[in-house]
Each structure stands twice: as C-alpha cells, then as structure tokens.
Amino acid sequence: MAEPVSEERIQHEFAPQAEVEVAARAMESFARSHGSQGHRVVLITSGGTKVPLESRTVRFLDNFSSGRRGAASAEYFLKAEYAVIFLHRHRSMYPYSRRYTAVNWLDALHLLPAPAEHSRPGHAPAELSTAGSTHAQPAFRVEADPSHLQGIVQVLQDYHSMKDSGMLLPVEFNTLSDYLHLLLAAAKALSPLGSNAMFYLAAAVSDFYIPASEMPEHKIQSSSGPLQITMKMVPKMLSPLVKDWAPKAFVVSFKLETDTSILLERAHKALATYRHQAVVANVLDTLRSSVVIVTNTAETKLTVSKEEDSLGVEIEEKIISDLTSRHTNFIEGQFNELNSTTQAI
Amino acid sequence: MAEPVSEERIQHEFAPQAEVEVAARAMESFARSHGSQGHRVVLITSGGTKVPLESRTVRFLDNFSSGRRGAASAEYFLKAEYAVIFLHRHRSMYPYSRRYTAVNWLDALHLLPAPAEHSRPGHAPAELSTAGSTHAQPAFRVEADPSHLQGIVQVLQDYHSMKDSGMLLPVEFNTLSDYLHLLLAAAKALSPLGSNAMFYLAAAVSDFYIPASEMPEHKIQSSSGPLQITMKMVPKMLSPLVKDWAPKAFVVSFKLETDTSILLERAHKALATYRHQAVVANVLDTLRSSVVIVTNTAETKLTVSKEEDSLGVEIEEKIISDLTSRHTNFIEGQFNELNSTTQAI
Numbered sequence: 001m002a003e004p005v006s007e008e009r010i011q012h013e014f015a016p017q018a019e020v021e022v023a024a025r026a027m028e029s030f031a032r033s034h035g036s037q038g039h040r041v042v043l044i045t046s047g048g049t050k051v052p053l054e055s056r057t058v059r060f061l062d063n064f065s066s067g068r069r070g071a072a073s074a075e076y077f078l079k080a081e082y083a084v085i086f087l088h089r090h091r092s093m094y095p096y097s098r099r100y101t102a103v104n105w106l107d108a109l110h111l112l113p114a115p116a117e118h119s120r121p122g123h124a125p126a127e128l129s130t131a132g133s134t135h136a137q138p139a140f141r142v143e144a145d146p147s148h149l150q151g152i153v154q155v156l157q158d159y160h161s162m163k164d165s166g167m168l169l170p171v172e173f174n175t176l177s178d179y180l181h182l183l184l185a186a187a188k189a190l191s192p193l194g195s196n197a198m199f200y201l202a203a204a205v206s207d208f209y210i211p212a213s214e215m216p217e218h219k220i221q222s223s224s225g226p227l228q229i230t231m232k233m234v235p236k237m238l239s240p241l242v243k244d245w246a247p248k249a250f251v252v253s254f255k256l257e258t259d260t261s262i263l264l265e266r267a268h269k270a271l272a273t274y275r276h277q278a279v280v281a282n283v284l285d286t287l288r289s290s291v292v293i294v295t296n297t298a299e300t301k302l303t304v305s306k307e308e309d310s311l312g313v314e315i316e317e318k319i320i321s322d323l324t325s326r327h328t329n330f331i332e333g334q335f336n337e338l339n340s341t342t343q344a345i
Numbered sequence: 346m347a348e349p350v351s352e353e354r355i356q357h358e359f360a361p362q363a364e365v366e367v368a369a370r371a372m373e374s375f376a377r378s379h380g381s382q383g384h385r386v387v388l389i390t391s392g393g394t395k396v397p398l399e400s401r402t403v404r405f406l407d408n409f410s411s412g413r414r415g416a417a418s419a420e421y422f423l424k425a426e427y428a429v430i431f432l433h434r435h436r437s438m439y440p441y442s443r444r445y446t447a448v449n450w451l452d453a454l455h456l457l458p459a460p461a462e463h464s465r466p467g468h469a470p471a472e473l474s475t476a477g478s479t480h481a482q483p484a485f486r487v488e489a490d491p492s493h494l495q496g497i498v499q500v501l502q503d504y505h506s507m508k509d510s511g512m513l514l515p516v517e518f519n520t521l522s523d524y525l526h527l528l529l530a531a532a533k534a535l536s537p538l539g540s541n542a543m544f545y546l547a548a549a550v551s552d553f554y555i556p557a558s559e560m561p562e563h564k565i566q567s568s569s570g571p572l573q574i575t576m577k578m579v580p581k582m583l584s585p586l587v588k589d590w591a592p593k594a595f596v597v598s599f600k601l602e603t604d605t606s607i608l609l610e611r612a613h614k615a616l617a618t619y620r621h622q623a624v625v626a627n628v629l630d631t632l633r634s635s636v637v638i639v640t641n642t643a644e645t646k647l648t649v650s651k652e653e654d655s656l657g658v659e660i661e662e663k664i665i666s667d668l669t670s671r672h673t674n675f676i677e678g679q680f681n682e683l684n685s686t687t688q689a690i
Contacts, residue, residue: 064403105445
C-alpha cells in the first residue's frame with residue numbers, strides 16, 4: 001500500500017499548474033456562505049487525472065473517465081438542495097450541458113432574418129450583421145432548432161435557475177498535482193461545516209506518477225529504442241482526509257474494477273483501511289446500470305432496468321437519493337452522540 | 346529506429362475498436378467522386394492517439410494534442426477548394442466549432458416566448474412546450490445570444506455552406522490501432538488520385554505501444570506496488586505510405602519537439618529517411634506563432650506577429666497557402682516529367 005500523505009509532502013512533491021490559491025479562496029467563501037445558511041455542501045470530484053511523463057509535457061498517462069457520473073450526480077445533489085463544489089477535469093462533462101456532448105452545436109443553430117421591429121424585453125439585442133462587412137447587410141438572429149437538442153427547454157430552465165441560485169461552484173483541474181492540491185484546499189474549506197459536509201470522490205485518480213525530480217525535461221526521443229517507465233505510487237489522500245483534514249464529514253469514495261469477482265472485497269478493504277462512511281462499487285462494463293453502495297453494515301445494490309433506462313431514469317438519481325438519506329442519518333447520529341455525551345457529563 | 350510496417354503486421358498486431366470497414370468504404374467513395382470532378386483531395390490527420398495499458402482499458406498513455414491545428418487547417422484547405430478527409434481523434438477540435446471549445450453553449454442560449462403567429466419559411470417549427478407538462482404552457486423558442494459567440498454569423502455561414510458543398514468527410518479514431526488501420530484505408534482510397542492527393546499528417550501519434558499479447562486483461566492493481574511499463578516502438582507508417590501505399594501523392598509530416606536545438610536536424614533526418622515532400626517543424630511553446638516548412642532544398646520560416654494575431658490571422662492560413670503552392674508545383678513537376686519521359690520515348 002502507498003504511504004499516507006502529509007500536507008508537506010503534497011506541497012513539495014507535486015507542483016500544480018492550476019491557480020490553487022484563487023480556487024481555494026473561492027471554495028472557502030462558498031462553503032462559509034452556504035454553511036451560514038444551514039445548507040449542506042457536497043464536494044464532487046469528477047473526471048480522470050493527467051500524469052505527465054515529461055516536464056514539458058508531450059506525453060501523459062490518463063485514466064478512462066468522461067466525467068459523466070460526476071456531472072449527472074451534481075444535478076441530483078442540486079435537486080436535493082445541496083450546495084455543490086464541482087471539482088472536475090478540464091473539458092470533462094459538465095452538469096446539464098453533458099446531455100449534448102455528442103452534438104455539434106453548429107448543426108443545431110440557424111441564421112434567420114431578424115424582423116425589423118421585434119422587441120425582446122429583458123434580453124440583449126440579438127441582431128447583428130455579417131462580420132467584416134462595410135456596407136448595410138441584412139441583420140440576423142441565431143436560433144436553435146430544438147429537434148437537434150432533446151429536452152432543451154427543461155435543461156435551459158434547470159441550468160439558468162441553478163446559475164441564479166448560486167448553488168454550484170465549478171473548479172477545474174488538469175493534472176494529478178492540481179487535483180491533490182485542490183482536494184486539500186477543498187477539505188480545509190469544508191471542514192468547518194462538520195457533518196454537514198459530504199465528500200463524493202468520483203474522480204478517476206491515477207494510482208501512479210513520476211516525481212518531478214525523475215522526469216525528463218524534454219520529449220522522450222523514440223530513436224532511443226523501447227520505452228521503460230517506472231512510476232511511483234500516488235499517496236492515498238483518503239487517509240488524511242478522513243483522519244485530519246475533515247474528520248466530521250460524510251465521505252464517499254468510489255471503487256471501479258473490471259473484474260467483478262474482486263469488487264466487493266476491495267470495497268470492504270477500502271472501508272476498513274480508511275474508516276470512511278461509504279464506497280460506491282462499480283464494474284466498468286455496467287457503470288450505468290448497476291452499483292453497490294458498501295458500508296460497514298450493509299451492501300445495497302442499486303440498478304436501473306432497461307425499461308427505466310428507456311424512460312430516462314439515471315442511476316445517479318438512485319445513488320444520490322440513497323446517499324443523502326444516509327447523510328441525514330449520519331448527521332442525526334452525530335447530533336445524538338453529542339447530546340448523550342453532553343448528558344453524561 | 347522502428348522497423349517499417351507491412352499491411353499484414355497492422356492487421357495482426359493492432360486490433361481496432363473503430364468500424365474500419367464502414368469508414369474505408371466512405372473514404373473510397375469520397376475520393377473517387379472528388380477525383381472524377383478533378384478536385385484535389387487532402388487527408389488531414391488530427392489529435393492525439395490513445396494507447397491502452399490494459400485490454401479492458403482503464404488506463405492509457407496519451408499525447409498532448411487538442412487537435413486545434415488539424416481543425417484550423419481543414420478550414421483553410423476547404424477555402425483553397427480541396428476536398429478534405431478529416432481523420433481526427435474522437436472529441437478533439439472540429440472545423441468551425443473549434444472556436445467555441447471554451448464556451449458553455451447553455452450560457453449562450455435563452456428561452457424566449459414564441460410569438461403566436463410568426464412563420465419561418467424553410468425552417469422547422471421551433472415552438473415547443475416544457476417537456477412533461479400535461480396542460481397548456483407558453484411555447485418557447487431557443488435563441489442564441491451572439492455576444493457569447495464571437496463571429497458566429499460568419500462561422501455559421503461558412504459551416505453550413507461547407508456542409509452543403511459535400512467537401513468535408515469527417516472520420517473518427519480513438520486508439521492508436523484505430524488510427525493505423527484508418528490511415529492505411531485512407532492511403533488506399535487516395536492512391537488512385539496520384540499527385541492530386543495530399544497527406545497532411547498533423548496527428549500526434551504515439552511512438553510507443555504495448556502489444557495486445559503483452560497487455561494485462563484487467564485493471565492493474567495499485568496494491569502490487571510501483572508500476573513498471575515496457576512499451577514497444579510503434580511501426581513507422583510513413584515509410585510504406587510513401588513507398589507503397591500512395592507513391593505519387595504529396596506527403597507532409599509534422600515534427601514537434603520541446604527542444605529547439607534539435608528540431609531542424611530531426612526534420613531533415615525524417616525527410617532523408619522517408620523521402621517524402623515536406624516536414625512542418627514546430628516547437629511546443631510557439632506552436633501557434635512559428636513553424637518552419639522543411640523540404641529537401643529549403644527551410645521556410647512562417648510566423649504570425651502579435652499584431653497579426655490580434656487581427657485574427659492564424660498560422661494555419663500561412664501553412665496551407667505555402668503547402669498548396671508547393672503541391673501545385675509538385676503536380677506540374679510530375680506532369681512535365683511524364684511529358685519529357687513520353688517525348689524521350
């Protein structure tokens with residue numbers, strides 16, 4: 001097993017590319033504001049991490065992850081009235097817009113002549129001429145054809161009302177180092193919320209990396225023959241997160257395997273090692289139709305049938321419904337424990 | 346150096362995930378149709394290749410490449426009236442829409458009440474109600490706010506006129522194996538066009554891979570300790586492409602380095618080895634402002650000044666302008682050579 005990690009080790013061994021300080025301040029103020037309003041706050045991590053093989057990076061190791069699960073989960077946490085910090089890989093899927101990842105938006109947009117007098121209260125004027133033209137041109141408006149964009153009306157209503165509510169804070173990472181620094185910063189930001197904070201660690205984080213000191217500066221030359229790579233193990237962040245950084249929070253990790261036979265054993269092993277609250281266990285081939293929520297006392301299987309799938313039911317809705325009730329019980333449990341301790345004194 | 350590759354070796358060692366046969370037929374018919382109209386046809390490869398480390402892939406090696414250069418180049422080749430086969434990495438940048446990669450389209454779209462009587466000739470009706478509602482709701486149309494989408498009118502005009510013209514055939518790859526198979530298929534499709542075909546090989550193709558026979562089936566377990574990876578060298582496709590697959594075509598390869606001092610030497614070495622027509626040499630830090638076109642007889646430096654950049658001038662415009670004139674000379678050269686050979690007989 002990889003050794004646990006101290007804050008010092010993260011600072012020294014992993015040089016981030018992202019602007020960690022700016023994001024750290026944003027997360028802190030977001031958590032403080034929502035905490036003071038009594039909101040629960042969840043940190044969702046989403047997408048894969050990039051592990052450079054060269055310091056001026058041409059090549060990198062990556063993890064399979066579109067970020068679909070994290071992006072979908074964010075929507076259901078928002079529906080359950082959680083404030084959400086969405087810590088996601090640059091260009092991975094994003095809440096709401098995830099539904100149109102396979103769409104070329106230019107196919108859905110059309111130019112229409114803008115009617116001369118057609119006022120749109122509360123909306124910026126959308127008339128404009130062809131760029132670069134010097135003489136008068138017919139003005140256009142740009143309209144989306146909804147037949148290319150399934151469910152767009154509902155999605156736009158949800159998206160804009162979410163934006164107005166201020167309940168979502170997006171933060172981006174790209175490399176493994178960025179991720180480690182931002183997770184530490186998020187833990188510090190959420191720790192003051194105690195059991196009202198949840199960590200939902202869905203990102204596919206690399207288990208291996210090359211320390212900066214052992215990395216070649218320049219692009220590895222293929223003329224030097226076959227490539228030998230030796231990678232160190234990435235420190236496990238879950239251990240200090242649960243023990244030191246946010247000890248009262250409700251922490252959920254993910255376990256993805258390709259081999260079904262070892263999945264549950266590995267999930268239980270993670271719980272025993274890190275002593276957090278739940279593992280969402282899943283297998284690569286059935287990611288979207290089946291997961292098991294593993295806790296110390298139970299294994300709860302959640303599935304989406306073909307019929308449900310055809311009706312648009314997503315497994316993330318069931319995962320978030322399960323975890324938010326567990327979170328409620330967890331908060332009440334800590335409250336009762338606190339009360340009985342107080343009474344005993 | 347890696348050994349050259351035979352078609353048999355590609356068939357045996359690299360199992361594609363893409364539907365190569367379907368794409369091969371589409372490329373063949375595209376090339377035949379445009380060839381018969383006397384069009385020049387360019388194959389552009391674009392984006393990085395994914396090299397799996399496990400056969401049920403969780404982890405993979407990747408190459409830095411957004412696909413920006415390939416996508417931008419496609420637009421300028423289309424402007425120069427080339428028919429374009431755009432062989433690109435899944436979800437890498439795409440011609441025209443590339444300008445909005447950093448935009449969340451949902452921010453640019455707004456719901457507006459659809460006026461009751463407002464006919465739009467030649468356009469599908471855009472009115473619709475909120476999804477799932479059972480009683481009458483106000484109908485909406487979806488309009489894009491052009492202030493979020495710089496230059497959208499010109500881009501939509503170019504995009505839709507390109508689509509109507511049938512001059513672009515997009516083909517996707519994801520893994521290195523897909524890429525190798527599709528490049529072979531493209532070469533076969535373009536070979537009958539002789540010197541009217543150009544290969545513009547801008548994709549960042551991995552130099553290393555793990556043969557399927559040496560790959561673990563399941564996700565590599567991090568509990569087994571540090572990771573040792575040994576990768577074989579990917580066979581160089583340029584050699585059989587130039588010699589056997591499309592021997593009369595105009596072939597352009599790319600050389601990306603991080604170390605300026607070895608760039609030109611490596612470009613000349615590639616020309617001497619593969620005996621193709623040109624290398625576009627560039628350095629990672631200055632990709633978008635400077636390249637050198639290296640041929641057997643000349644080094645031509647192309648640059649975009651800061652002033653040009655602020656006016657929207659892109660280096661791909663200069664690269665394509667340079668290469669298309671070289672292509673014209675190349676075609677005329679082959680024609681003259683043919684003529685003088687005929688006269689000599």
